[in-house]
Amino acid sequence: MEEIKANLIKHIKNSFHTAQEVDFKGNRLDFIVDKQCIPSILTYLKDRLGYIHLSHITCVDWLEDGEFELIYIVWSPEEKIKVFVRTRIDRENPVMPNIDMIWPQAHTYEREFRELFGIQFEGLVAPDEFILEDWDGPPPMRRDFDTAAYTAETFFERPGREDAQDVRETITKRSGEEIPDFAKKYSR
């Protein structure tokens, strides 16, 4: 496996000089690249190196850094290695290159990111609404979206759960036992 990984790093480094590799234990290997490289590196992995399966695309909101991180996970059924291609984009003006011509299933992920994170994909042709209906607030999966405040404002609340009691304390009181020391740190 180490041999395959070394070979893969050599191939990628030859074609993409700016790519940085992060090696993990087991069958995982990460590449950190610029966002402009994403379509070309994924095409290269798919067409030349046999990483034909797009497992997942995920987005991480690094609020403190002011960035979104997009992670493309691809898998090779022959080499049994999953490659994470990671890139960071600006949070204020998030624009990504579109990859749904490489893998058609990426279209669904991109629509989801557009709606839930507010990331725009260049050249993505899709209806505006995906999961949310009549939504006019900020993208709800961003970390600065305050769900508690939003729900308190939008929905009714039944009185009685404002105090959010620790259930275990009630149970221990009722059964006359004590919470063990090792478990106390989990109490509210």
Added chain:
Amino acid sequence: MNDRNSQKIVDIIQNWSRKHSIWVLAYGTGCGAIEIPPTMTSRYDAERLGVRGAATPRQADVLLITGYLTTKTLKRVIRVYEQMQDPKYVIGFGSCTINGGMYYDSYNTIKVLDKYLPVDVYINGCMPRPESVLSGFGKLQELIADGKANGAQKYKDNLEWYRENQKKIIPNWVMPDYNW
């Protein structure tokens, strides 16, 4: 025998017969729908109490709101409820319909169902087991027999109040008006 007494007897017979044939709309809105198959099939056999599934809203008596209700589903549920023929009842199923349950801070699920639809019986639990589902149906039968399950009447009387709450959640209101 005067008219009032004869009406009373008719009501008793009517309620007795309604109580023994509760047809439930087979429309699972949340995760609680998974408790319906065991309730209906041979182990708990709800059909012995007259509870059985109906295919369409117009044939059904009971609308089960099984668990969380997203704002998107609420639109469909209101539409379904308004299509149902009288007599009609609503059962709120699981703690999500009562106070939000584990989705209490979710941005797209409603928390208190009886602000939007008239609920006759709540079944507590996350999820309620088939026993408690049957006990909820038993409670509904008692209410029907006493003539107290009048959620549909409440909805008609306070339609404006319900509409106001519903429109707060559904901004683009494109629903048909039913003239019951």
